[in-house]
Amino acid sequence: MGARTGAQYLERLNAMTPTLYVDGEKVTARVAEHPAFRNNALSFAALYDLQHGKHAAELTYPSPTTGDPVGISFLVPRSEDDLHRRREGAAVWARYSNGFLGRTGDYMNAALTALSTAAEFFGRADPVFAERIAAYYEYARENDLLATHTLIPPQVNRAVSGSAQAGAQVAARVVEERPDGIVIRGARMLATVAPIADELLVFPSTLLRGTAEDAPFSYAFAIQNDAPGLKYYCRSPLYRGGSAFDEPLASRYDEMDALVVFDDVFVPNERVFLLGHPELCNAFYAETGASQLMTHQVVTRTLAKTEFYLGLAASIADAIGIGGFPHIQQDLAELISYVEIEKALLRAAEADGAANAEGVFLPKWDTLNAARNWYPQQVSPRLAEIIRKFSASGLMALPGEADFETDGRADLDLYLQSAALPARDRARLFKLALDASVSGFAGRESLYEYFFFGDPVRMAGALVSSYPLDAYRARVDELLNRSPHPRRS
Numbered sequence: 001m002g003a004r005t006g007a008q009y010l011e012r013l014n015a016m017t018p019t020l021y022v023d024g025e026k027v028t029a030r031v032a033e034h035p036a037f038r039n040n041a042l043s044f045a046a047l048y049d050l051q052h053g054k055h056a057a058e059l060t061y062p063s064p065t066t067g068d069p070v071g072i073s074f075l076v077p078r079s080e081d082d083l084h085r086r087r088e089g090a091a092v093w094a095r096y097s098n099g100f101l102g103r104t105g106d107y108m109n110a111a112l113t114a115l116s117t118a119a120e121f122f123g124r125a126d127p128v129f130a131e132r133i134a135a136y137y138e139y140a141r142e143n144d145l146l147a148t149h150t151l152i153p154p155q156v157n158r159a160v161s162g163s164a165q166a167g168a169q170v171a172a173r174v175v176e177e178r179p180d181g182i183v184i185r186g187a188r189m190l191a192t193v194a195p196i197a198d199e200l201l202v203f204p205s206t207l208l209r210g211t212a213e214d215a216p217f218s219y220a221f222a223i224q225n226d227a228p229g230l231k232y233y234c235r236s237p238l239y240r241g242g243s244a245f246d247e248p249l250a251s252r253y254d255e256m257d258a259l260v261v262f263d264d265v266f267v268p269n270e271r272v273f274l275l276g277h278p279e280l281c282n283a284f285y286a287e288t289g290a291s292q293l294m295t296h297q298v299v300t301r302t303l304a305k306t307e308f309y310l311g312l313a314a315s316i317a318d319a320i321g322i323g324g325f326p327h328i329q330q331d332l333a334e335l336i337s338y339v340e341i342e343k344a345l346l347r348a349a350e351a352d353g354a355a356n357a358e359g360v361f362l363p364k365w366d367t368l369n370a371a372r373n374w375y376p377q378q379v380s381p382r383l384a385e386i387i388r389k390f391s392a393s394g395l396m397a398l399p400g401e402a403d404f405e406t407d408g409r410a411d412l413d414l415y416l417q418s419a420a421l422p423a424r425d426r427a428r429l430f431k432l433a434l435d436a437s438v439s440g441f442a443g444r445e446s447l448y449e450y451f452f453f454g455d456p457v458r459m460a461g462a463l464v465s466s467y468p469l470d471a472y473r474a475r476v477d478e479l480l481n482r483s484p485h486p487r488r489s
C-alpha cells in the first residue's frame with residue numbers, strides 16, 4: 001500500500017473493533033464517526049492526504065522493497081541530507097497543525113526507524129529480537145500505520161518501583177510465557193491518540209533495577225489496537241461541540257488520552273521485541289538512536305508551534321493597538337528569540353550529527369537533549385502566558401459566533417470593534433487566543449508540553465549525568481592552577 005490517503009486511514013479505523021470507554025459509553029466500532037474522536041481523526045486524515053498532494057515530494061520517498069512512495073519519517077538517515085529530508089517532511093505536518101498535534105505518525109515512526117537499525121543492540125539479548133523489530137518496522141512502513149505508545153505504570157505510589165506497587169497487581173506485566181507468545185495483565189498510563197491509532201507500542205520506560213521482581217516488567221512489544229483484552233479508558237473530550245469559530249483548536253486537535261488496560265492480552269512472538277534483559281530495557285532509547293530521531297521530530301514540531309504563537313501574539317498586538325508599548329515589544333522579542341534559537345538548535349544538531357556503528361546518521365544528542373530540556377520548562381509556559389498578557393479581558397468579553405446572528409449584532413459591532421478589526425473578526429481572533437491560552441484545550445496543551453517526553457525533573461538529571469562536564473571542570477582547574485601574575489605592590 002505505501003503512503004496512505006486520508007480516506008484509506010479513516011476506512012481502516014472504521015473497520016477496527018477496539019474497546020474504548022468515554023464518558024460512560026463503550027465504543028467498539030466505527031471510531032472515526034464517533035463525536036469524541038471524529039474531528040481529531042479528520043485532522044489526521046488531512047495529514048495523510050498531504051502525502052499525495054503538492055507535498056508528496058517532502059512527505060514520501062520510494063520504499064526500499066516495493067519502490068512505492070512511503071512516509072518520509074521511515075527513511076533511515078545515512079547522511080546529513082537525509083536528516084534534512086526527514087525534518088522537511090516533519091515540518092510540513094507540524095506547520096499544518098501548527099504544532100498542536102503532538103502524535104502525528106512521524107513521532108513513533110522515528111522511534112521505529114531507529115530501533116529497526118539497532119541490530120547489535122537487540123542482538124545482545126537475541127538476534128531474533130533484531131529480526132522481529134526490523135520486520136515490524138517494515139510492516140508499519142508499508143502499511144503506513146499510526147502507532148500510539150504507552151510507557152508509564154499507573155500512578156499508585158511513586159515512592160516504590162512498579163513491581164512493588166499494590167502488590168505487583170497493577171502495572172502491566174508478563175503473567176505467562178507460552179511457546180508462541182506472552183500474556184500481559186495490568187495497566188499502563190498514558191496513551192495519547194489511542195482511539196484513532198492502528199497499533200499500540202508498549203515500550204520500556206521506568207528504570208528497572210534488574211532484580212528478580214522486575215523481570216515480569218522487562219519487555220517491549222507491539223499489539224494491534226483491537227487486540228482481544230486490550231481496553232482504553234479515555235478522559236472526557238475537551239472539544240465541547242462548538243463551531244470552528246468558537247473552538248478553533250479543540251474542534252480540530254483534541255488528541256484523546258487514555259489509560260490502557262491489558263486484560264490478559266496475548267502478544268505473539270513476532271511482536272515481542274525484548275523479554276527480560278532489564279539492562280537493555282533501560283538503554284532502549286539511548287543506545288538505539290531512538291532518542292535522537294524522536295527528539296529531532298519533537299523540536300521540528302515545537303518550532304512550528306512557537307512560530308504560531310509568535311504570529312498570534314503579533315496579530316493580537318496589531319488588533320488592539322498595543323504593539324508600540326515597550327513591554328509588548330519585549331515579549332515579542334522573546335518569542336522571536338525562541339523561534340530563532342529553535343531553528344538554530346535543529347540546524348546545529350544536524351550539522352554536528354554523525355553516523356553510529358550501524359551507519360545511521362544521527363543528529364547530535366547533546367544539542368537535542370538541551371532543546372528537549374529547555375522547551376518544556378522555559379518556552380512552552382511562556383507561550384500561553386504571553387497570549388494571556390496581551391489579550392487581558394479581551395479573552396472574557398467575548399461573545400460566541402451565534403451571538404453575531406442575534407438582534408444584538410449592532411451592539412457587538414460597535415462595542416467589540418478593535419483598532420484593526422471589525423467586531424466579528426476580532427472575536428474570531430480572540431477565540432483562537434482563548435483556545436491557545438485559557439480553555440480546557442489550552443490547559444491540556446500546557447500539561448502535555450511539560451510532561452509528554454518525560455518528567456522534566458528526571459530529564460534534567462539525565463542531561464547532567466550524560467553531559468561531558470569534565471572538559472569544563474578542567475577549564476576551572478586550569479585557571480586555579482595557572483601561574484599567577486605578580487601581586488600588586
Ligand SMILES: Cc1cc2nc3c(=O)[nH]c(=O)nc-3n(C[C@H](O)[C@H](O)[C@H](O)COP(=O)(O)OP(=O)(O)OC[C@H]3O[C@@H](n4cnc5c(N)ncnc54)[C@H](O)[C@@H]3O)c2cc1C
Nearest residue numbers: 149150151152155158190191192447448451452454455457
Ligand atoms: C497530556 C499527556 C499526554 C501523555 N501521553 C503519553 C503517551 O502517549 N504515552 C506515554 O507513554 N506517556 C504519555 N504521557 C506520560 C508522560 O510520559 C508522563 O506524564 C511523564 O513521564 C511523567 O510521569 P507521570 O505523569 O507518571 O508523573 P509522576 O512520575 O507520577 O510524577 C508526579 C510528580 O512527582 C515527581 N516525581 C515522581 N517520581 C519522582 C522521582 N523518582 N524523582 C523525582 N521526582 C519524582 C515528578 O517530578 C512530578 O512532579 C503523557 C502525559 C501527559 C500529561
